[in-house]
Amino acid sequence: MEKNNYAFTDIRANHRQEKPRTAGVTEIRGPYYTVMGQRYLKDVLETMGDHVDILKFAGGAFTLMPEKQLKELLDLAHDYGVKVSTGGFMETVLTQGPEAVDYYINECKRVGFDIIEVSTGFITMPIDDIVRVVERVQKAGLLAKPEIGVQFGAGGTNTIAQNEAAGISDPARAIEIGKKCLDAGAYMLMIESEGITESVETWRTEIASRFAAELGTDKVMFEAADPDVFAWYIKNYGPDVNLFVDHSQIVQLEGLRRGIWGNNELWGRVITFDGNDK
Numbered sequence: 001m002e003k004n005n006y007a008f009t010d011i012r013a014n015h016r017q018e019k020p021r022t023a024g025v026t027e028i029r030g031p032y033y034t035v036m037g038q039r040y041l042k043d044v045l046e047t048m049g050d051h052v053d054i055l056k057f058a059g060g061a062f063t064l065m066p067e068k069q070l071k072e073l074l075d076l077a078h079d080y081g082v083k084v085s086t087g088g089f090m091e092t093v094l095t096q097g098p099e100a101v102d103y104y105i106n107e108c109k110r111v112g113f114d115i116i117e118v119s120t121g122f123i124t125m126p127i128d129d130i131v132r133v134v135e136r137v138q139k140a141g142l143l144a145k146p147e148i149g150v151q152f153g154a155g156g157t158n159t160i161a162q163n164e165a166a167g168i169s170d171p172a173r174a175i176e177i178g179k180k181c182l183d184a185g186a187y188m189l190m191i192e193s194e195g196i197t198e199s200v201e202t203w204r205t206e207i208a209s210r211f212a213a214e215l216g217t218d219k220v221m222f223e224a225a226d227p228d229v230f231a232w233y234i235k236n237y238g239p240d241v242n243l244f245v246d247h248s249q250i251v252q253l254e255g256l257r258r259g260i261w262g263n264n265e266l267w268g269r270v271i272t273f274d275g276n277d278k
Helices: 038-051 067-079 090-094 098-111 127-139 160-166 171-183 205-215 227-237 247-258
Strands: 026-029 054-056 083-085 115-118 143-148 189-191 220-223 243-246
Touching: 026 247, 038 067, 038 247, 067 083, 067 098, 083 115, 090 098, 090 115, 098 115, 098 127, 115 127, 127 143, 127 171, 143 171, 171 189, 171 205, 189 205, 205 220, 205 227, 227 243, 227 247, 243 247
Parallel strands: 026 054, 026 243, 054 083, 115 143, 143 189, 189 220, 220 243
Antiparallel strands: none
């Protein structure tokens, strides 16, 4: 990937790590709510590729695409230094048994995925079994990214009433899962937003704060596919917090990270200091 040159370089903006980043990682949603082909993704990455670290599929969308077009998307992402994640689909595969899990992991590697999200939002599994799946993904040479959260049935875009009826689980269990998965070599943890900032009457930010405190902000990525939500995370954890947003929100998010724009509450207040800010 050829290095981009920018105009307006004498206007100060917050310092950001060069890719591959270990802080301030931005993951964007790929095909799910909208179709995304090679031409669409190329437009996104030609203009904003420097600010994108991971492209995430959702809902098994990759199983609905012709293999040729799927590989073109993955190859294009890699051309721009962007890793590609399966997103949440593992729970579907897990219901079909160990052989299906092995097939899925091998197929992900064959077509060119970098990250397998180990999601269990619709199912309940023993913690040690989740860890075994993580280890299996890592052994295959891929990056395991377990998803943890507190909402039963997360991932199904439930209504507030449905989530309240299902109830939430103890954050301590999610933290235990997260710690054991990190000990097993997991790349990063995805924090599911349902039950915290999505489909709730009132945000449960104390849960997000507990995850950050006990797992470490460098090891977690918060789902924040709403501008008010990612603004809250940046306000509380700074521009280097790891966030998952919709691909339509890249510009807005990066503007906040760089401190060049923001809402009324954050404009002019998000800064970095490394001695070499430009």
